[in-house]
Amino acid sequence: MNNRQTANGALAERAAQRVAIENIDPHINQGRFAAKAVQDWPLTITVDVFGDGHELYAAGINLPDGTIHPMEHVANDRWRADVTFTENGPAHFTVLGWRDVWGTWVRDTGKKIAAGQDISVELQEARQILDGMAPGRGAAKTYKAVAKAAKAGDTETLLSDDTAAFMAEHGPRANLTRSAEIPVWVDRERAAFSAWYELFPRSQGAEGQHGTFDDVIDKLDYVTDLGFNILYFPPIHPIGTTNRKGKNNSLRAEPGDVGSPYAIGSPDGGMDAVHPELGTLDDFDRLVRAAAEKGLEIALDIALNASPDHPWIDEHPDWFERRPDGTIKFAENPPKKYEDIVNFKYYNADGSPNTPFWHAIRDLFLFWIDHGVTIFRVDNPHTKPFPFWEWIIADVRQTCPEAIFLSEAFTRPKLMKQLAKLGYNQSYTYYTWRNSKAELTEYLTELTTEACRNYMRPNFFTNTPDINPYFNHDSGRPGFRTRSVLAGTLSGNWGLYQGFEFCEADRLPPKDEYSDSEKYELKHRDLDAPGHIKDDVRLINRIRRDNPAMKDFTNLEFFTAHEDRVLFYGRFDDQTRNYLLFHVLLDPFGGADVPFELPLWKFGLPDEASIEVEDAVQGNRFTWHGKHHLLTLDPQDRPYAIWKLFPPGGAA
Numbered sequence: 255m256n257n258r259q260t261a262n263g264a265l266a267e268r269a270a271q272r273v274a275i276e277n278i279d280p281h282i283n284q285g286r287f288a289a290k291a292v293q294d295w296p297l298t299i300t301v302d303v304f305g306d307g308h309e310l311y312a313a314g315i316n317l318p319d320g321t322i323h324p325m326e327h328v329a330n331d332r333w334r335a336d337v338t339f340t341e342n343g344p345a346h347f348t349v350l351g352w353r354d355v356w357g358t359w360v361r362d363t364g365k366k367i368a369a370g371q372d373i374s375v376e377l378q379e380a381r382q383i384l385d386g387m388a389p390g391r392g393a394a395k396t397y398k399a400v401a402k403a404a405k406a407g408d409t410e411t412l413l414s415d416d417t418a419a420f421m422a423e424h425g426p427r428a429n430l431t432r433s434a435e436i437p438v439w440v441d442r443e444r445a446a447f448s449a450w451y452e453l454f455p456r457s458q459g460a461e462g463q464h465g466t467f468d469d470v471i472d473k474l475d476y477v478t479d480l481g482f483n484i485l486y487f488p489p490i491h492p493i494g495t496t497n498r499k500g501k502n503n504s505l506r507a508e509p510g511d512v513g514s515p516y517a518i519g520s521p522d523g524g525m526d527a528v529h530p531e532l533g534t535l536d537d538f539d540r541l542v543r544a545a546a547e548k549g550l551e552i553a554l555d556i557a558l559n560a561s562p563d564h565p566w567i568d569e570h571p572d573w574f575e576r577r578p579d580g581t582i583k584f585a586e587n588p589p590k591k592y593e594d595i596v597n598f599k600y601y602n603a604d605g606s607p608n609t610p611f612w613h614a615i616r617d618l619f620l621f622w623i624d625h626g627v628t629i630f631r632v633d634n635p636h637t638k639p640f641p642f643w644e645w646i647i648a649d650v651r652q653t654c655p656e657a658i659f660l661s662e663a664f665t666r667p668k669l670m671k672q673l674a675k676l677g678y679n680q681s682y683t684y685y686t687w688r689n690s691k692a693e694l695t696e697y698l699t700e701l702t703t704e705a706c707r708n709y710m711r712p713n714f715f716t717n718t719p720d721i722n723p724y725f726n727h728d729s730g731r732p733g734f735r736t737r738s739v740l741a742g743t744l745s746g747n748w749g750l751y752q753g754f755e756f757c758e759a760d761r762l763p764p765k766d767e768y769s770d771s772e773k774y775e776l777k778h779r780d781l782d783a784p785g786h787i788k789d790d791v792r793l794i795n796r797i798r799r800d801n802p803a804m805k806d807f808t809n810l811e812f813f814t815a816h817e818d819r820v821l822f823y824g825r826f827d828d829q830t831r832n833y834l835l836f837h838v839l840l841d842p843f844g845g846a847d848v849p850f851e852l853p854l855w856k857f858g859l860p861d862e863a864s865i866e867v868e869d870a871v872q873g874n875r876f877t878w879h880g881k882h883h884l885l886t887l888d889p890q891d892r893p894y895a896i897w898k899l900f901p902p903g904g905a906a
Contacts, residue, residue, distance in 0.1 A: 270429065270431070271429075271431050272306070272353070272429035272431065273303060273305045273351035273352060273353065273429055273430075273431035274302070274303070274304050274305060274351070274431075275301060275302070275303055275313075275349050275351045275431060275432075276301070276302040277300075277302045278299070278300075278301045278349055278433060278436060279299065279300045279301070279705075279708070280297075280299070280436070280438075280705075280708035280709070281436055282675060282705075282708060282709050285434060285435070285436055285437060286675075287675040287676070287709065288344070288437040288438055288439040288677075288709075289436070289437070289438050289439070289708045289709060290438075290439055290441060290446075290679070290708060290709050290711065291339050291345070291438050291439070291440045291441070292440065292441050292442075292443055292445070292446045293339065293340065293341065293342050293440050293441065293442050293443060294338060294339075294340060294443075295338065295443070295446070295805075295806065296336035296337065296338050296829075297336065297337055297338070297339065297438070298334065298335075299315055299325075299334070299335050299336075299337060299347065299349070300328070300332060300333065300334045301313065301325070301332070301333050301349050301433075302331050302332055302333070303325070303331060303333050303349070303351040304331040304351075305351075305353060305429070309353050309354070309358045310353075310354040310358045310361060311331075311351060311352065311353060311354055312324070312325075312351070312352055312353075312354040312357065312422065312427070313325040313333040313335075313350060313351050313352075314335075314349075315335050315337050315347050315348070315349060315350070316347065316348040316349075316350055316432070317337060317339075317345075317347055318345055318346060318347075322350065323335050323337050324422055324423075339438065339440040341440060342440055342441065342442050342655050342656055343439075343440055343651070343655040344437070344438075344439060344440075344651075344655075345437075345438045345440050346435040346436055346437050346438055347438060348432050348433055348434070348435050348436065349432065349433040349436070350427070350430060350431070350432050350433075351430075351431045351432075352427035352428055352429055352430045352431065353427075353428040353429050354422075355383055355425065355426050355428050356383060356418075356421040356422075356425040356426070357418070357421075357422075359376065359379060359380060359383065360412070360413055360418060362376070363376045363409070363412075363413070364413055367413075373409070377404060377407050380404045380412060381401075381404045381405065383425070383426060384397075384400060384401045384404055386426060387424065387425065387426065389424040390424075393420070393423075393424050396420050397420075397424070399411070400412070400417055400420065400421075403417075439677070441658070441679055442656050442658075443805075444483070444484070444551070444629075444658065445658045445679040445680065445711065446711055446746050446747070446805070446806075446807075447746045447747065447798075447804075447805045448483060448484050448680075448713075448746075448747045448749075449481060449482045449483050449484065449742070449747075449748060449749065449795050449798065450482065450484045450485075450486050450553065450713070450715070450747070450748070450749025450750075451477050451480065451482035451484070451485055451486065451749065451752070452486045452487075452488070452718070452719075452749060452750070452751040452752060453470075453473070453477075453485070453486075453487070453751075453752040454487070454488055454515070454719075454752070454772050454776075454777070455467060455469070455470045455487055455490060455532055456512065456515075456529070456531065456532060456776060457752075457772060457776050457777045457778060457779075458470050458472070458473055459776075460778075461778045462776075462778070464512070464531045464532075464776065465532070465776075466531070466532055466533045466537070467528075467532055467533040467537040467538050467540070467541045468533065468537065468541075470485075470541055471540070471541055471544045474544060474545055474548050474550060475548070476781060477550060478548045478549065478550060479792070480755070480788060480791050480792055480795065481791065481792055481794070481795025481796060481798075481799065482550070482749075482795065483549060483550060483551065484550065484551050484552075484553050484629060484749070485545060485550050485551070485552055485553065486552075486553035486554075486555070486629075486631055486749070487552070487553070487554055487555060488515050488516070488555045488557075488719065488773075489515040489516055489518055489525075489554075489555050489557050490515070490528050490529060490532055490538070490554070491515070491518045491519070491523070491524065491525050491527055491528060491529060492518070492520040492521075492522035492523050492524070492527055492528075492529050492530065493512070493513045493514070493515055493517055493518070493519075493520060493529060493561065494513070494517045494518070494519055494520050494561025494562060494563035494564065494594060495513070495520065495561075495563060496561060496562040496563050496594070497517075497561075497562060497593040497594040498511065498513040498514075498517065498594055499511075499513055499514050499517070499593075499594050499774055500774065501770065501774050501775045502762070502769065502770060502771065502774060503771070503773075503774060504774075505593065511774070511775070512774070512775060512776060513594070513774070514594060514773050514774055515529075515773070516557050516559050516595065516633065516773070517559065517594035517595055518557060518559050518560060518561060518564065519560050519561045519563055519564025519565060519566070519567075520561065520563045520564075521563065521565070523565065524560070524564050524565055524566060525556070525618050526618060526621045526622075535625065538625065539625055539626065542625065542626035542627065543626070546626070551628070551629055552626070552627050552629070553627070553629035553630065553631055553658075553660070554622055554627050554629075554630055554631070555630075555631050555632075555633055556618070556619070556630050556631070556632045556633065557632075557633035557634075558598055558615065558633070558638060559585070559595045559633070560574070560595065560596050560598065561594055561595065561596070562582070562594070562596055564596075566614075567582065567596070570610070570611070570614075572599070572608070573598055573599055573608065573610070573611045573614075574596055574597065574598060574599055575596075575597040575598070575599045582596045582597075583596060583597045584596055584597070598611060599611065600612075600638060600639050600642055601639070607641070607642075612642060612645065612646070615646060616645075616646050616649050616650060619646065619650045619657070620650065620653060620654075623650070623653070623654050623657065628654055628656050628657045628658065629657070629658045629660070630657070630658070630659050630660065631660040631662055632659060632660065632661060632662060632678075633662050634663065635661050635662065635663055635673055635678070636661075636663040636665045636669045636670070636673060640672060640673075640676055643673065643676050643677065643678075644676040644677060647659055647677035647678070648677060658679045658680065659678045659679050659680070660678065660679070660680040660681070660682070660713060661673045661674065661678040661680065661681045661682060662682050662718075663681070663682060664682060664684070664721075670683075670710070671706050671709075671710055674706070674709050674710035674711070675709050675710075679711060680711050680712075680713045680747050681710050681711060681712055681713060682713060682715065683701070683712045683713065683714060683745075684697060685697075685712070685714040685715070685740075685741060685745070686715065686716070686717065686718075686721050686723045686725075686766075687723075687724070689724075689725045689840065690818075690840065691818050691819070691820070691821050691840060692818075694740070694744075694821055694840075695812050695821070698744055698810060698812075699812070701807075702807060702808045702809075702810045703808075707808050711746065711747060711807070712745050712746075712747065713745065713747035713748065713749060714740075714741040714742075714744060714745040714747070714748045714749075715741070715748070715749045715750065715751070716734075716737050716738055716741045716748075716749070716750040716751075716754050717750060717751050717753075717754045718751050719751055719768070719771065719772055719773050720767065720773075721766055721767075722759060722760075722761050722766050722767055722768045723737065723766060724766050725737060726757075726759050727759050727761055727766075728759075729759075729842035730757070730842060731757050731785060731787060732839075732842035732843075732889035732890060732893050733842035734754060734755075734757045734787050735787050735790050735892070735893050735894070736838060736839060736840060736842060736889075736893045736894065738750065738754070738790055738791060738794060739790065739794055739838055739893075739894045739896075740821070740838055742791075742794035742795065742797075742798060743794065743797070743798070743825070743834075743836055743896075744807070744810065744823070745807050746804075746805060746806065746807035747807075750791070752779070753772075753777070753779065755786050755787055755788050755791055756779060756783055756785070756786050757785060757786070757787065793871065797834070797870060797896060801825075801832050801834055801898075802827050802829075802830040802832045803825040803826055803827035803830070803832040803833065803834050804825055804834070805827075806827070809825055809826055809827060810823060810824075810825060811823060811824050811825075811826065811853075811856075813835070813850070813851065813853050814850060815837065815848050815849070815850040815851075816848070816849040816850065817846050817847075817848045817849070817850075819839060819840050819841040819844075819846050820837055820838065820839055820840065820846055820848045820850075820887065821836075821837075821840060822836070822837050822838075822848075822850055823835070823836050824836070824853065824856075826856065831901075831903075832898075833856075833898065833899040833900075833901065834870065834896065834897065834898055834899070835853075835896070835897040835899065836894065836895070836896055836897075837850070837885055837887060837894060837895040837897075838893065838894045839887040839889055839893040839894065842889050842893065843889065844889070845886065845887060845888040845889060845890075846886070846887050847884060847885075847886050848884065848885045848886070848887060849882065849883070849884050850882075850883055850884075850885060851881055851882060851883075852865070852878055852880070852881050852882075852883055854881055857901040857902075857903075859901065859902070861880065861881040862879075862880050862881070863880070864877050864878065864879045864880070865877065865878050865899055865900070865901055865902075866899070866900040867897050867898065867899055867900065868897065868898040868900070869895070869896075869897065870896040870897060870898045871892070871895065871896055
């Protein structure tokens with residue numbers, strides 16, 4: 255092939271790309287990472303598709319099964335489509351753009367007819383367009399009818415909506431241009447919509463006794479009664495004795511101190527073993543089965559920490575960081591030093607991955623998957639290499655695409671978002687430190703409307719064993735109710751660590767940490783102690799469970815309440831006509847009279863319209879008239895209100 259032939263081929267290829275396809279959303283780092291979708295949930299795709307001249311253009315989404323979903327023109331060359339992926343696992347889509355030959359003919363011919371002009375040539379054009387088509391067998395009857403209309407000059411048929419729909423699907427797609435494949439990861443629903451309850455199995459025994467897996471089985475009804483569907487454990491593995499921490503993180507452990515479960519490893523085993531006082535692996539398997547029978551999934555904490563007694567230190571000495579003097583390196587975050595934990599080595603001195611170690615951690619996930627666990631909360635993933643997580647998550651998913659990884663990373667925003675891009679299905683957030691109306695509105699607007707909404711799914715935990723939120727230190731029961739309802743209704747995923755429902759707030763000032771932390775000692779709680787907020791937790795999980803609008807966290811909208819201490823927001827789902835409004839008092843110490851504006855405009859209603867509403871807490875129904883209303887919230891009574899709307903045109 256000579257240079258001119260090569261040039262002509264390049265020219266032909268360039269000329270074929272006549273349609274511009276730009277600004278695809280979702281499209282993460284130009285396709286470097288997969289956007290996240292949910293099995294059987296619609297995924298909204300938007301894109302700019304346009305071309306030269308005055309002709310009409312059209313767009314569609316090509317899915318892996320070969321189907322092409324037409325896109326709807328929104329405005330100014332922006333197009334939109336909702337597509338659904340039905341299988342959990344890897345997927346992709348391609349955007350198609352083309353000149354809409356038939357649509358252009360219909361538009362221009364209609365104008366000429368309206369102007370009383372002769373269209374004989376236009377009818378010839380219509381016949382030419384139809385002669386070039388070869389529709390499949392299922393469309394042959396309609397094709398013949400349209401072709402007959404073209405020959406007969408039947409413009410009513412040619413310009414009809416039915417013919418337009420037929421031609422949109424089967425007509426010519428001139429200068430068909432396609433984007434690159436856009437990767438998508440399709441999760442099962444629980445990755446996007448879940449309610450987590452965290453407890454320490456070792457604290458579930460009788461007063462003064464170390465708990466067992468059987469004791470946890472006895473607590474399953476308690477967890478399900480509260481409405482949770484994921485039961486999450488901190489590490490359940492053997493705990494080292496060397497440099498074991500005492501109560502309140504003391505450097506000296508007293509006789510009987512149980513130590514931190516994050517100092518993993520002893521002669522009894524490492525991360526593929528269970529602490530002997532909890533029971534055996536067979537006992538754990540029985541717990542997993544018992545939980546499944548009640549609709550609960552067990553989530554495990556994968557903490558890549560080793561105590562100085564971990565068996566791998568002798569078995570694989572090259573899997574650990576060493577100081578220049580040859581001694582093993584303890585974990586540090588200067589000036590903090592974790593004397594009961596030593597560091598794993600992820601890379602060799604030459605910069606190559608410590609491959610046997612990487613494989614061992616991959617196998618660790620697969621080990622617990624074999625024991626019925628497919629949900630993992632990963633401790634401090636931001637302190638481990640990005641390529642390590644990207645490889646492990648992808649490799650585990652080849653065996654278990656239903657696996658869910660929760661990133662426990664409270665760090666810089668870009669780090670948290672990068673972990674989500676790498677494959678983490680859920681992410682801890684800054685929720686525990688966002689307290690004011692302005693802070694919550696700004697943060698939730700970022701999470702639900704900016705690019706991160708396509709790959710980072712927030713999980714709003716009210717508290718953790720590490721975080722005793724400042725807001726709750728002095729707020730009393732009203733504050734705990736407020737933070738629970740916010741966590742459960744602002745996000746698709748939420749959770750609490752046991753003790754929050756009992757308003758535990760004893761702290762180690764000035765830090766946001768618990769005094770007498772359960773990380774270092776057993777905690778025995780009276781599950782029926784007065785002053786709890788269990789009824790609120792049950793209500794939150796019932797509202798979430800019974801209302802489809804609560805699933806997709808990106809449908810969150812903030813509305814106008816003329817009171818800075820009250821957050822007013824809604825969760826609306828047009829497909830099921832399910833509409834919820836929330837008023838939450840952010841001040842645990844003082845009540846508020848709240849003037850607010852009912853968003854009638856969301857339903858195309860005028861300001862003076864009436865709408866039926868149900869108090870979702872009490873269950874009574876009534877009618878709101880007009881746009882402007884006044885609500886009184888009292889933190890000692892109930893610091894929130896939840897409303898279900900029934901606009902004209904049918905109810906959910």
